[in-house]
Amino acid sequence: MEIGYQDIVKVIRDMYQTEEAIPLHEPKFTGNEKMYMSECIESTFVSSVGVYVDRFEQMVADYTGAKYAIATVNGTSALHIALLVAGVKDNDEVVTQPLSFIAICCAISYCRAKPIFVDVSRSTLGMSPDDLRQFLEANTMQTSNGCINKKTGRRIAAVVPMHTYGHPCRIDEIAAICQEFGIALVEDAAESLGSTYKNRHTGTFGLLGAISFNGNKTITTGGGGMIITDDQELAKRAKHITTTAKLPHPTEFIHSEVGFNYRMPNINAALGCAQMEKLGKLLASKRAVSEEYKAFFEGTSIDYASEPSESVSNYWLNTIILESKSLRDRYLEEINSVGVMVRPAWRLMDRLEMFKDCQTTELTNANWLVDRILNIPSSARLA
Numbered sequence: 278m279e280i281g282y283q284d285i286v287k288v289i290r291d292m293y294q295t296e297e298a299i300p301l302h303e304p305k306f307t308g309n310e311k312m313y314m315s316e317c318i319e320s321t322f323v324s325s326v327g328v329y330v331d332r333f334e335q336m337v338a339d340y341t342g343a344k345y346a347i348a349t350v351n352g353t354s355a356l357h358i359a360l361l362v363a364g365v366k367d368n369d370e371v372v373t374q375p376l377s378f379i380a381i382c383c384a385i386s387y388c389r390a391k392p393i394f395v396d397v398s399r400s401t402l403g404m405s406p407d408d409l410r411q412f413l414e415a416n417t418m419q420t421s422n423g424c425i426n427k428k429t430g431r432r433i434a435a436v437v438p439m440h441t442y443g444h445p446c447r448i449d450e451i452a453a454i455c456q457e458f459g460i461a462l463v464e465d466a467a468e469s470l471g472s473t474y475k476n477r478h479t480g481t482f483g484l485l486g487a488i489s490f491n492g493n494k495t496i497t498t499g500g501g502g503m504i505i506t507d508d509q510e511l512a513k514r515a516k517h518i519t520t521t522a523k524l525p526h527p528t529e530f531i532h533s534e535v536g537f538n539y540r541m542p543n544i545n546a547a548l549g550c551a552q553m554e555k556l557g558k559l560l561a562s563k564r565a566v567s568e569e570y571k572a573f574f575e576g577t578s579i580d581y582a583s584e585p586s587e588s589v590s591n592y593w594l595n596t597i598i599l600e601s602k603s604l605r606d607r608y609l610e611e612i613n614s615v616g617v618m619v620r621p622a623w624r625l626m627d628r629l630e631m632f633k634d635c636q637t638t639e640l641t642n643a644n645w646l647v648d649r650i651l652n653i654p655s656s657a658r659l660a
């Protein structure tokens with residue numbers, strides 16, 4: 278079936294049953310959000326101390342199956358600290374994917390390391406294990422100092438894949454490659470709370486994972502993030518340096534190093550606890566939305582990005598892939614112009630001024646995808 282932008286607008290309006298503006302993704306507060314936040318206000322414990330932070334951390338650990346969870350002010354700070362405790366240092370290099378939000382490259386830069394970009398796969402939209410292996414085989418050597426990039430002489434300290442729009446990448450293959458080359462794996466699971474690969478939660482395949490609870494994500498704490506890990510020492514260290522590296526003492530203020538004030542306030546964690554209680558319902562609703570989209574686009578010439586094999590996706594953002602950049606750009610303008618919010622992918626990281634000199638592979642798939650991706654409204658439908 279040949280379709281125009283009006284057909285896409287119609288399926289989206291039918292989905293959300295409104296003639297008003299439709300956002301790309303809006304949060305849903307249908308549970309105990311107000312009650313828990315009121316408790317914070319009434320008790321005055323709105324800030325860096327309170328019961329909700331511990332409770333929220335425990336809920337996320339239980340849900341993902343990670344042994345430890347450390348709440349932070351946002352997903353970017355979670356990535357920053359995950360990289361630091363994974364051992365990324367000045368002048369190191371970190372391999373990541375160019376098709377991603379800038380948070381990974383910021384976190385790498387905060388560690389004074391440099392990104393290297395390898396390609397994504399067309400089927401998952403996340404890091405390609407094949408391209409990662411090819412890059413490492415062609416460009417690195419093993420030394421007593423770790424995996425060294427022969428071109429720059431620098432150590433490759435970590436690999437950071439991302440589960441794009443909630444679709445799991447082939448993370449077990451990437452984990453095996455990291456193991457083989459002696460490189461730490463830090464997963465950006467910012468978009469993929471609720472997504473699993475081979476029945477295991479994304480973010481738990483590497484040394485550490487990072488989750489985001491920004492307002493546009495599957496669940497939100499206003500702003501917030503979480504580091505997850507099974508490693509007790511790394512968990513302790515992450516908690517310590519995200520809470521100003523303050524040593525426990527009944528009265529005195531003593532800090533063991535220059536840490537970070539990255540702790541999540543109690544009032545945000547209260548929101549997070551209420552949101553976690555609704556996560557199952559949100560995911561079910563998002564899956565129903567994705568199934569309706571999938572059924573519609575199956576009869577058209579437009580490609581709809583479904584969950585990859587052996588994966589369960591949270592369908593954070595629904596993605597269609599158009600035939601050409603010109604068609605994508607036309608739809609982008611036309612659909613937005615009638616009050617239905619659609620968005621392209623991020624500008625590829627290697628095309629940003631700050632990262633344009635970073636080492637890359639061919640990036641064939643990333644360059645192809647970035648011209649054709651269009652994200653369409655994806656909010657859950659809850660009363």
Ligand SMILES: *Cc1c(COP(=O)(O)O)cnc(C)c1O
Pocket residue numbers: 351352353354377378380381439465467468488489490491501502
């Ligand atoms: C949202 C997001 C983050 C973290 O973002 P914050 O706004 O700092 O919570 C990191 N990586 C990706 C891919 C994201 O989409």
